[in-house]
Amino acid sequence: MCPTDTETMAERILMIDDDNRLAGMVQDYLGGAGFRVTVAGTGREGEALLKRETFDAVILDLMLPDADGLDLCRKLRATSDVPILMLTARGEPMDRVVGLEIGADDYLAKPFEPRELQARLRAILRRKGGGTAKSDILRFGRLEIDKGARVVRIDGEERTITSYQFALLLVLAERAGRVLSRDALMDLLKGEKLEAFDRSVDVHVSRIRAAIEDDPKKPRRILTLRGTGYVFAKDQDR
Amino acid sequence: MADDDNRTPQYLDVAAELTGALLPDSDAPKADQQRAVEALNRKLRFDIALYRADGDLIAMSGNPPPRFELRRARTGWRRGQGGPSFTLQLPDGRWLVARQVRERPNPTFWIAAALGLVALAVAVGAFPIVRGLGRRLERLKAGVERLGGGDLSARVRVEGRDEVAALAESFNRSAQRIEELVTAHRLLLANASHELRTPLARISVAAALLGDKADPKTRQSLKEDVAELDQLIEQVLLASRLEAIPELERHEPVDLLALAAEEASHYDLEATGQSVTVSGDRTLLRRLVRNLVENARRYGGGEDGRGPVTVSVTQEGDSAVLEVSDHGPGVPEAERQRIFEPFYRLAGGAETGRGSGLGLALVLDIARRHGGDAACLAAEGGGSRFRVELPAAR
CATH class of the missing domain: 3.30.565.10 (Histidine kinase-like ATPase, C-terminal domain)
Structure with a gap:
């Protein structure tokens, strides 16, 4: 799985984390997904590497032996616009806000699902490559709803749904955590052009589920509330 | 000693003679005696009562003198309510009791008045100090309550160099210490969280690396165990964080x-x-x-x-x-x-x-x-x- 020089297309990632075993495993995992990962064990080493070489993205741990990840992030941001994904295990909800305010592009809490790390990495790389702005992407765990490109992705992979279904998904996702009745959904979708044959919301929902749920029979993202309507889960893939 | 006491001093005998000469005879009409007593009262500004030798009141002027008891009567000064009184037996056996008219109230009043005055002076003098002290204590109390309410950055202003200032200083020191301890506690928890979650992250990545080599059931159970441990850490952290925060942070x-x-x-x-x-x-x-x-x-x-x-x-x-x-x-x-x-x-x-x-x-x-x-x-x-x-x- 080791990258070779011929793999010029492989995106170069710098991972700054003092846990070399974890870093080694992430290196293997992401290597298998086509990334070239370089590991730095300390903040200083990471900075030095960033000066010498160019990377497409940085995975930065919040707690480093010689530096505070937040300070380092701020420092990197001041000199470069390389996408930064923060890794942390602090577990205070405020960390997320802080991490993003100081210029990190995304944030992931340890322990993380490697697939999600990969998906988020792809997302920040895509944004850097002129993709949709961060504010136009709704992210729920491994699920990504790209409002700009009007596509939906799981683990960074596009899933096919119709444009009406996309509109329905968006209406639900933008109101995540709220119960929406079928009537309310129909109302919200009034402006959308209906497809050739009109079908009930339920049918569209099951199509969307087939596209985005791991197990459409046991939905985790779009939930049915019997006799009431639907709710789009706010906290997914935990 | 008893003899000495009973013997009337000579000047008193003279006084008795003179007083006797100023007053009408003992068998003079009561009205005369009354007039004479009143004249004495006016001249000398004494309350005066005149008794017969057998103890009956003949005439009186001014405030009533202390109760006259023949049994215990003897010439000389007597202490009593309303000031000292003087009893004199006239040569003809009548008794005269005189007490200086109380133009000035008794000394207890004066002591009380003086004390009152001092207290007033002290109160007036001390009022600004007390008020300042009260305000400072009030501020100190507010600081203590802020700290108690969970604001660990609460400190009070140290004013002056007295005991209150010392108290404020020691409050600030305690608050500082509490803040440090709580911060250390938080940091410890954050570190514990980091140290516990890092191996969990490794397990999670390792499970993913196993890929198809592992039985999906084993992989799923591994994933669930990681999630469960993660939840446990979360709960312990949350419980300890909630202890430090008395109120909801978000609505x-x-x-x-x-x-x-x-x-x-x-x-x-x-x-x-x-x-x-x-x-x-x-x-x-x-x-x-x-x-x-x-x-x-x-x-x-x-x-x-x-x-x-x-x-x-x-x-x-x-x-x-x-x-x-x-x-x-x-x-x-x-x-x-x-x-x-x-x-x-x-x-x-x-x-x-x-x-x-x-x-x-x-x-x-x-x-x-x-x-x-x-x-x-x-x-x-x-x-x-x-x-x-x-x-x-x-």
Whole structure:
């Protein structure tokens, strides 16, 4: 799985984390997904590497032996616009806000699902490559709803749904955590052009589920509330 | 000595002679005697009473003198109420009792008056000091209360160099120390969280690296174990963080039914009922629902054919009511309060060795923080019914 020089297309990632075993495993995992990962064990080493070489993205741990990840992030941001994904295990909800305010592009809490790390990495790389702005992407765990490109992705992979279904998904996702009745959904979708044959919301929902749920029979993202309507889960893939 | 006492000094005899000469004879009419006594009273400004030799009052002028008792009467000064009085036996056997008219009240009054004056002077002089002191103590109290209210950065201004200033200084030192300790505690927890979660992250990545080489069931169970440990760490951190924060940090509208449905879905359960919005901290409310569902699933069965766990949300008056019922063995009535205590385990209950022991304690804490309450009741047909009431948002 080791990258070779011929793999010029492989995106170069710098991972700054003092846990070399974890870093080694992430290196293997992401290597298998086509990334070239370089590991730095300390903040200083990471900075030095960033000066010498160019990377497409940085995975930065919040707690480093010689530096505070937040300070380092701020420092990197001041000199470069390389996408930064923060890794942390602090577990205070405020960390997320802080991490993003100081210029990190995304944030992931340890322990993380490697697939999600990969998906988020792809997302920040895509944004850097002129993709949709961060504010136009709704992210729920491994699920990504790209409002700009009007596509939906799981683990960074596009899933096919119709444009009406996309509109329905968006209406639900933008109101995540709220119960929406079928009537309310129909109302919200009034402006959308209906497809050739009109079908009930339920049918569209099951199509969307087939596209985005791991197990459409046991939905985790779009939930049915019997006799009431639907709710789009706010906290997914935990 | 007694002889000495009884002997009348000579000057008193002279006084008696003179006084006797000034007064009419003892057999003169009472009116004359009265006039003479009044004249004396005016001239000498003495209260005067004249008694017969047998003790009967003949004439009196001014305020009534002290009670005259013939038995105890003798010439000389006597101390008594209203000041000292002088008793004199005239040569003809009559008694004259004279007391200087009290132009000045008695000394007790003067002492009291002087004391009062001093007190007033002190009060006037001390008023600004006392008022300043009061204000400073008030500020100190406010500082102490702010600290008690959870604002660990609370400090008070140190003014002056007296005891209050010393107290303020020592308060500031204590507050500083408390803040340091709490910060250290937080840092320790953050570090513990980091140290515990790093190996979990490794396990998680390792499981993914196994890929197709591992049995999907093993991989799934590994994933669940990682998630469970992660949750345990989360609960311990949350419990300790909540101890330090007395009030809710966030108030956002939360659809309780949607939240319940979301949490229930993780256990392949459905929530039923009405959509009710409560105002509060979504993360905490999620923890509340999750702990109840987790608890029901863990102790309430549902897997071995005992009937499923049910989750419902309804509105009752101004309250949002969340109920999670199971069909497990239930909780004996005597223990239904105690199971909300941290680390309380049911007596004789199967020790599964799982759970942080904080789950229900957090449920109660979070419910109360939102102005609600949590209770454990008996479910119909056996099992437990956990009921959480929260004020519904308007």
